[in-house]
Amino acid sequence: MDVVSPELNSLLPDEIMDTEAITMEEELPVEHLAAPPQSEPEPPQVPMETEVPEIVSLCPATTSMQMSSASTDAQCSTSSGTQLLLNLPKISSVTVPANHQLIINKVASAPAADGKSPGTAVLKPEGQKLLVAGLSKTGQPIMLALPHTWNKPATTQGTGDAKAQPTQIKMLTTVGKPVIAVSSASQLMGSSSTLQAQQLKTLQITKKPTVSTAGPMITKLIITKALNNKGLSSPASVAPVVTGRVVTQSTPVTPPRTITIGETVSTVPQNTSGNSKVAISPLKSPSKLTVVSVASQSPNSPQKSVTLPLNVALGQQILTVQQSAATSPAKAGTSQPNAQTVKPVQTVGGVGTSQFKTIIPLGTPPNVQQIQVPGSRFHYVRLVTATTGSTTAQSGGSTNTNPSIQQAKPVMMNAAVRMSVPIVPAQNIKQVVPKPLTSAAQVVTTSQTPQRLIMPATHLPQIQPNLTSLPPGTVLAPAHGSGNMGYAVLPAPYVTQIPQPAFVTLTSSSTFSTATPIQTQARLSLNGLSTSEATSRPRKPCNCTRSQCLKLYCDCFANGEFCNNCNCVNCFNNLDHESERLKAIKACLDRNPVAFKPKIGKGKQGESDRRHSKGCNCKKSGCLKNYCECYEAKIMCSSICKCMGCKNFEESPERKTLMHLADAAEVRVQQQTAAKTKLSSQISDLLTRTTPAVTSGGGKLPYTFVTKEVAEATCDCLLEQAEQAELTTQPQAVAERLILEEFGRCLRRIISFAGKAKTDCPINC
DNA sequence: GAGTTTGAAACT
DNA sequence: CAGTTTCAAACTC
Known part of the structure; x- marks a missing residue:
């Protein structure tokens, strides 16, 4: 099996994987877990190769800094032809003029129909906003900002991409040093109001100097992406140029730089250094992601040109850590005309005591195999044992022809990257709390019990056929607690449900470092779910x-969620019992390959076509x-149901009655609520007015509050009560009683307010 | 809240 | 695949 061996694991730096699920489409078919058509486009891959001399580069560290740009391109290019580029705007290049402005150019045209444009960086158009701020080696803060107009939805592919989407902001900051700039995000976005719905993600990366590195190696990078399509009405138009802001920094050495991001097409020198990329499962939230790439450049580098990697793909989260040899002179000025695209594949490199998720570079995965599951919209990556030789690379062909696994590309041991990705509940904006990193192995920190799902590597072959049946957003995560590389299958809900903000720790090391490996540590604060999802599902x-x-x-398990605040006994549905849980999942899938698929299918025509996939009994x-x-599920029984005495069909009088009653009850609640609100409002409004003329004993009598407005509101309440009684066909006596009771409640409310008024405003009264 | 009913899931 | 058992939610009192 092509799983990374324990030995390799031990050699690898810490890695993490952001397993956050992202929705690739606004509306996934209900049967989204089913094998998609062969023609279905694969998730876009994101190239990660911009290069900022002192800040970031997206290509994985190569074996040598002297590697030519061409060779680097080859490596950085996405490994397989399976890359799928949606019609997304691309960043063709990033330029840094002498004035220290960084310009990221966006490809004007959509990718070719074949979707294979291995050298182009892809930016997701859907209302994404990206801020990239960082500190160069010299401490220069750099920030990139994409105005909200940048990413207005481009031509969608019929998936409703133009729909409003939750916005998230992810930030990448350096551990230990404050990065400013984030606060200005809203300003940069040009629309502070839209930020309210945005979620914030922060990624921190600290890069430690390698032994061979002479100059300061601490690199700070902040990548902030705000995603918000709401309010975007003009899908096509894009702001041609976005001006960035310089982030002030405590480091006085160099002035802040202003980075300008533009859309114009231009070619730019790209970094040739290798990079590690992490693609994150493309589910749930199309607008989530941010890729972070950190590259350290030799301080002696003659060139100042910087390539800033922007890896943003539709529905994709990519984490890229790039590390170049510190002393490599070749880095400066090297260009990589072709951006790479990265498959949204997730993989995990397990480490002995991995408490974190491992991310394997995907685009140019030296030691990763891409796994394609037939019919699955998700992409997986298998870690392969690193050897001096290289395994036969199977052409990464595309799409679904290969049912299972693509063979590994030649493995390069250097530039291994590990990242521990903190996962944050999607519900709210979470702030990442920097945490000192003491070792390569980073633990996902959560306030609550860390939750992970681990799938032992040995089980993978058996499980693979069923991967398509896993809940949306399923990702592979590193095995836990053993030196063996393994897989963890994390259905999206599991990932997103992790209750605590987690950190992503990125550690990249280069085998070429003579002594201490360069370590890049980053922490990510990730919001797992889109706003809509976050608000939808308690x-x-x-x-x-x-x-x-x-x-x-x-139900929790069946829905691919961890138990959280449940009343269960002896619960194993949590990260503390990963192995058991994994076995259970496997068992379920063995029994029923579609066990985790939604039972309620959704027809093309909408809800009217919804029906139970299996039918009731x-x-x-x-x-x-x-x-x-x-x-x-509020749907009719269909011909596939095996029920007896079914009354759940369209013309069923029983069903109609039930529906009517249910509707009436709902209406009643709404009306009553409205009436009470109105009454309270009237009374409150009255209290703010002039003191009534009639007073008694220094206070207002209750009846003095019965103004015309209050009386009307009261009548409304009574009328609604009467209507409800009528709707429910109550006897007259009962109806009268209900009305009188309502009247009593109204009076009590008036009296209560009157008393309160006398108490609260004795002066005015 | 305890007990019963129900049907899906699990088991044989 | 059918019959039985187990299970937890829905429901009733």
Whole structure:
């Protein structure tokens, strides 16, 4: 098996993988786990090769800094032809003029139809905003900002990309040194209001000097991306140029630089150094991602030109860590005309005690195999054992012809990168708290129990066929607790559910470093879910007692989520029981390959075509109770159901009655709420007005508050109560009683406000 | 809140 | 694949 051996693991620097799921499409088909058509485009790959002399480069460290740009290009180029470039704007180049302005140019045209443009960086168009701020070796802060107009939705492919999407901001900052600039993000975006819905992500990377490096090696990089499509009405137009802001920094050595990001096409020298890339599972939130690439340049580098890697792809999260040989003179001025695209593949390099997720460079993965699961929209990467030789590279052909795995490309041991990626619950903006890194092995830090899912490498072959059935966003994560490289399968919900802000630690080392490997540590604060998702789903806590929450009986497990705030007993559905959980998942998939697929399919016509994929089997409930999965999902039973005495069909009078009652109840609640709100509002409004003329004993009598407005509001309440009684066909006596009760409540409310008024504003009253 | 009912999942 | 058991949610009192 082509899994990284324990020995290799031990050699590898810490890696992390951001397993955050990203939605590639606004509306994934309900059957999204099913094998997609062969023609379905693969997730875009992101090239990561911009180069900033003192800051970042996206190509993985190569074996030698002297490597020619051509060779580097080859490496940096995405390994396979499976790259899929959507019609996304590209950044063709990044230039840094003498004035220290960094210009990132965006390719004017969409990629070729074949989607294979291995040398081009891709920017996701959907309303993404990107801020890249960093500090060069000399401490110069650099920031890039893409105005919200930059990424207005381009021509979509019918997937609804133009829909409003949650915005997220990810920042990459250097550990230990403050990076300013983030606060100005909203200003840079040009629309502070839109930031309210944005989520913030921060990635910190600290790069330590290698032994061979003479100059200061600490590199700080901040990459901030704000994603927000909301409010974007003009999909096509893009701001031609975005001006950046210089981030002030405590380091006085050099003045801040202003980086300008433009869309104009231009060629730019690219860094030839190798880089490590991490692609993150492309699910859930199309607008999430940020790739961070950190490159250190030799202080002696003659050139100042910088290539700034911007790796932003649709629905893709990419983490790129680039490390170039510190002494390499070749780095400066080297150019890489072709941007690389990176497959949204995730892989994990397991480390002995890996508490973190490992990310393997994808675009130019020296030691990674890309795994393609037939029919899966997700891409996986397999770590391969690094040897002096190289394995036969199978042409990375594309798409789904190869059902399972692509063979590994020649493995380069240097420039291995490990990153521990902190995962943050998608619900809220999380601030990353820098944490000192003491060792290569970084632990995903969470306030709560770290949660991970590990799939032992040995199980992979068995599980692979079922990968397509995993919940959306499933990613491979590093095995835990052993020296063996392994895979962890993390259904997206698991990833996104991790309750705590986590850190991403990036550690890259070069085998060429004579002594201490260069370590780049970065921390990522990731928001896993889109706003819509974050706001949508408060799952009911489960109450499992016997299943250990590892059976499909458990709704949490069945939905690919960790148990969180549940009432379950002896729960194994958490990261503390990864192996058990993994086995359970495998068992479920063995029994039913589509066990984790949504049961409710969605037809092309919308909800009207929704139906249960398997049909119910009810016998006694008439399919009109929540026991029935169809009814519970608010859909009709269909011909595939095997229910008996079904009443859950369109013309069913019972069903209509139920629906009517349910609707009436809902309306009633709404009306009552509205009426009460109105009444309270009227009373409150009255209190703010002039003191009533009639007073008694120094205070207002309650009836003095019964103004016309209050009376009207009260009548509204009574009328609505009457309507409800009528709707529910209550007897007249009952209706009268209900109305009188409502009237009593109104009066009490008035009296209450009156009393409060006398108490609260004795002066005015 | 305890007990019952129900149907999906799991098992044989 | 069918029958049975297990399980947890839905439901009732």
